[in-house]
Amino acid sequence: MLQNDLLLRTLRGEKTERVPVWMMRQAGRYLPEYMVLREKYGFFERCQTPELACAITIQPIDIIGVDAAILFSDILVVPQAMGLEVQLIESKGPVLPDPIKSLSDLSRVRIPDVNESLGYVFDAIKLTKKELNNRVPLIGFAGAPWTLLCYMVEGKGSKTFDKAKAFCYTQPEAAHQLLQMITDTTIAYLKGQIAAGADTVQVFDSWGGLLGPDDFENFSLKYIRQIVAALKDTVPVIVFAKGAWYSLDAMAATGAAALGIDWCITPAKAREIAGNNIVLQGNFDPVKLLLPIPEIKKEVTKMLNDFGGHNHIANLGHGIIPSIPVDHAKAFVDTVKEWRPNN
Template sequence: MLQNDLIIRTLRGEKTERTPVWMMRQAGRYLPEYMALRAKYGFFERCQTPELAAEITLQPVDIVGVDAAILFSDILVVPQAMGLEVELIESKGPNLPEPIKTTADLKRVRVPEVEETLGYVFDAIKLIKQQLNGRVPLIGFAGAPWTLLCYMVQGKGSKTFDEAKIFCYTQPELAHQLLQMITDTTIAYLKGQVKAGADVVQIFDSWGGLLSPADFENFSLKYIRQIVAALKDEVPTIIFAKGAWHSLESMAATGALGLGIDWCITPQLARQMAGNNITLQGNFDPAKLMSPIPVIQKEVKEMLKGFGPGLHIANLGHGILPNVPVDHARAFVDAVKAFTW
């Protein structure tokens, strides 16, 4: 049914004609077409209106020619569905006015009925699948429980998420209760995405790298493992735990078919740690998309050679930056497509 299933075949470990490519945060502010819709509708309005979410999801497929679409939404729709107020403040980022700090606060959150609270996402997925008409696979996603806890406790973005960490270290029982509630919600949510038509799911643990290896196991991977186990007979899953390269071996053992890596580890070392049976995804430094196009072309080749043929999905090591010229994003994608062994 899919005309381009390079990503699915790569995740399954099959040989493909070339390395597939997509970019994290590929639907976003570097696209003038996205900015035009952003000027007219609020952020969560764009997420909650299936027609808008579908249009934004398809933009990078049409404009830069990536090998997968990723659902336009946000990881913070889950805390919203669990009962917390979440707003996105222009040029400041997410804000949760009443974060979780105490046992009493935890009583304000629940494991919701996902059809009721997140049905708009499932509707968007159905519409996207219709509009894609099999051109490329659709990636669904959710935040990892640890990364969602960071926002639910800290209440806003942070470089260190110290308040979230202190919450975990001083009130571990409460933290584990919250992490389990997020996990249960996420499993139902991702199963709903798959039922609606998502072909692959990615778990974003953007703040996994803030934890020591032992704390990453205890507060993050323990819960990611449950999510992967619940999904693994349905669709391929990809875990992207930024900065948590120390745990690639244990992440590979979860049953996920793909592991995202950032640019702080070489493909060779990542391969050595993750073993030979899992697809690696990454790991171009997003800031390098600001380099002149010939430099991008050269560095893409280096990256592809570093990973070697097969078991690799080309991507950035984190989300694309808002100021990247569209022709640079396209040059990145085209350079991957043009590469032959």
């Protein structure tokens, strides 16, 4: 029995004594304890060694006091498992040296046996669940098919992913074939995470907001819909499509338990679009964590007041940035824990 099940009760739509809080990318780069491990081990070595992934996952529970752990891993382990080389260069980001350019390149991509290619993730989850000892729930995750396609076609990070978009527009048959392969792999991967012990899962569509509403439906949401449908009766599913606020109503209709939102939409507007029956997660601007602590508390309190305390998971509107002082991150969490609605 979980000692702290605030997150799961909120995801089930139950009224809770306070708003649960966690932070995207909470396991990692802003924590001095993480930096010690980063000096010793390469990025994928950290991901692929269950003992290291477990230790990193649990660090923010001990140090920051969040209400949930999220597995330390990376969305690009899926393209890696599907047969593409992925390099992660510190301070520069991901590089895929041999990206997908045409339909013929799909012969290099496979739908893997996830137990063989991603078993280290499942081992990390099992170990983490054991080490957490029922303190808080564990969140598993994967990248959304559209976001993974962006990297698999672009070959690196980008602000606009023009090559990826052009691939979808000029070679739609190849694009949809690749998206379906990623979707099938992701469903198997997340089912494996759940079987290993993940209490809930989040689908990250980091680049969903680069698409207009029709293209978001065609190249992203139709595949996210398949993922949610395959999982939602087993565990609650959180969908975070950064910048795709215009489709919150369609995302809510997938059966997801919660929708993440960024700071570019007000809680009131998000609620108006998404409806009253779904949990909203967010939406503090991570850079505001550089404010002086009294200002952080004021801004966090405003965010919480704007959400009203019901059907809300407090979080950032994107991942925490490396330059955030630990006591500032803790101030964010503590302010949420201390806040209560006025009514």
